[in-house]
Amino acid sequence: MARGSNRGRVVEVLRRHGPLPRVELARSTGLSFPAISGLTSRLIAEELLCETETAAPPWSDDTDEADADGLSGRRRGRPAVLLTLNPEFGRIIAVSVRMNLIETLIADFEGSGLAQSRLAVPTRALDAGALCDLVIAQINAMLDATATPPDQLLGIGIALQGIVNADTGRNLWSPALSVTDVDLAQPVRRAFSAEVVMANDAVAVALALATAEPGLAQGLSATIMVGHGVGMGVVLDGEARWGAGAGSEIGHVKLGSNGPQCRCQRGCIEAYLADYALYRDARTFLDLPPADSQQPSEAQMALLRERALGGDPHLEYLFQQAGRALAEAVAATISVLRPHHVVLAGPGLQASHCLIKNVTGELTVRSGAAIPNRIGVADGRTDQRGCAARDHGGGGRPLSISRAGR
Amino acid sequence: MARGSNRGRVVEVLRRHGPLPRVELARSTGLSFPAISGLTSRLIAEELLCETETAAPPWSDDTDEADADGLSGRRRGRPAVLLTLNPEFGRIIAVSVRMNLIETLIADFEGSGLAQSRLAVPTRALDAGALCDLVIAQINAMLDATATPPDQLLGIGIALQGIVNADTGRNLWSPALSVTDVDLAQPVRRAFSAEVVMANDAVAVALALATAEPGLAQGLSATIMVGHGVGMGVVLDGEARWGAGAGSEIGHVKLGSNGPQCRCQRGCIEAYLADYALYRDARTFLDLPPADSQQPSEAQMALLRERALGGDPHLEYLFQQAGRALAEAVAATISVLRPHHVVLAGPGLQASHCLIKNVTGELTVRSGAAIPNRIGVADGRTDQRGCAARDHGGGGRPLSISRAGR
């Protein structure tokens, strides 16, 4: 059916799952057996792939199969030959630009991280040129630290909060920046003559999750990112072919007519749920220092969550409101999108203990004649091994995969 | 790129645009020239297509081209050979099941309607079997009326309000029916041994519009249907590959905490915008007869619109509220989906004079950092020539294509 860039899909599956035999590649990609055979032989000739020695059958984590066979391995039949990505083939850099933070990571072709850096910087104080320079400097630092010659650099992925035009690579608007319509991709491309991909951070996380969790790569899955803002990445059959290429601004769906203030107006979901909103509201009754450039630090937010768990009634109420808002976001997503999966992710979900019970509670009321949807809470840091533009480095610990709706 | 069922795409383009030369087919489908050449020669051999005589160049409605050439036609160069669908190849039936109404239409292979019927029937009083029998009887009546032998019937399309599982063809829930989980497709398929496709009505309309308006077939377009309920059909690159195959239940996105009552709870968009909600609210201050089975007739709704235009202040306020709700629906759609196009359609838009000014007014406030979206109001009756499952027959006159958002 779907022809074209199947080489890329093979590489992607291999990067996600580690060494796999051809049979399993065929199953994962949905390609036919001869197609895999041909593709892999060409990829081996080009030194992207290596054949490793034969291996025991249970590659996949199907526990039922493993139990049936016992744990000794070695079924009968011709043993499988494992295929591995050649780590020496080249290197990949991922940059994540967020509020007051630029994270950079360099990985080999197999996806193992070789080095990474976190640069705290007041992003909203930067102009476009300074931002580019900083990013380029960070990338150069990664290259130096790992002694990577320039021609070894295969690609650079940049994840950015806000509205990103995937076609042009321009960031039209970002809460982390005071400037708009920034073209980060072009200067970086020129500086390193490597392929540069820019994406909305939520889209990047959604893609990373879809790559990490095969179930999410089938059908339509929506990943709601809660943190400095509230964004959403949507992935259809493992790809991010989407409206304007930007992540959804689900945070700016309106809840009530007279709600609290967000960045655009009154009553958006973000105004209840985003870090800055929670911190701002908390300051009305707690003695807290003002946030740096309108944005509370991670430590400040951690303190808030701690106190809420500790039983502060005002804070509990705040997080309860936030949970309601999150439920509305999920309900709106289900109503408009009818996705097969909804994933909640991002640093804001570190407070998920406080949020989730409200989400599920509200949802059963909201979802109406909903079809079954699987709602999961995911670690934002998933798949740091992932390829370009797929790292985001947010917090939020993995919790559970629960079911809600009907 | 996209391989596979390109024969179908050729036929579809031809049905939409009428006779076209191969060059134009190649451009419309995005296929290469030799591919079209091969496909069409096979289709001609199978008698689906005919070659018509050569024709003057301006097939497409590009006014600029026409002006440049003058209107005489006959450019220089080899004249194009027009390809036409062979009307004799077979016949297609479209059924639309709506609240208290079953519409049936039979068309030849070219898409010209040969006969149609409207059956007013209290759909909510029917059980599954009776509904099937009625639909089958209507189809038989169409076959009889046009003297169509059974083997001439190529396919049957059924559009149904509510949640339709496209894979199984089951209607899980519909406001027009009191029964749930109805399998209409299977009995009809058995009765006629023809291909039967079921779809959500909004999805069917969205597909029909995308087929009629090439711009809508590129990227992501959302068609919001306002009428007995509020639904949405989403089309990506001309196809309805979507979440659960069902249309979105955009009508059940919540607006406020304490809004009026809809079918599921309080405060949904539908509770302000759907026919039944408007009529119910109008009865609180106007002396109107009760609606049949919770559903006002078209005549009753027409009366309401007339009085609102006539200047009844209470009704004006009602429609103003409805316009606000529609604006919220559009805003939520833009926020969550980020579509390239938003189309408003359906019988409810016959009151668009009252609604639209509020929609655009509210939108400029709502859409925040929105990207440019084209918002159009479309005739629901578009493309009655369209193929199976694409007819819906709602009202709403074509108005304009305006721009909103930023």
Next chain:
DNA sequence: CTTATTTATTTACGTCGCGAAGAAATGTCG
């Protein structure tokens, strides 16, 4: 009237993928 130009369509050839059948490597059973 011949030649150039423009446009529509076909032919030739290469690539990619699928299905079927065969080959290789290992187990199991008599």
Next chain:
DNA sequence: CGACATTTCTTCGCGACGTAAATAAATAAG
């Protein structure tokens, strides 16, 4: 220990499609 069974992988033939070049059929220009 040999005849199967089973699983993995490869080879072969076919169909669908893309690119590039050739051919066909008309008009415009000289």
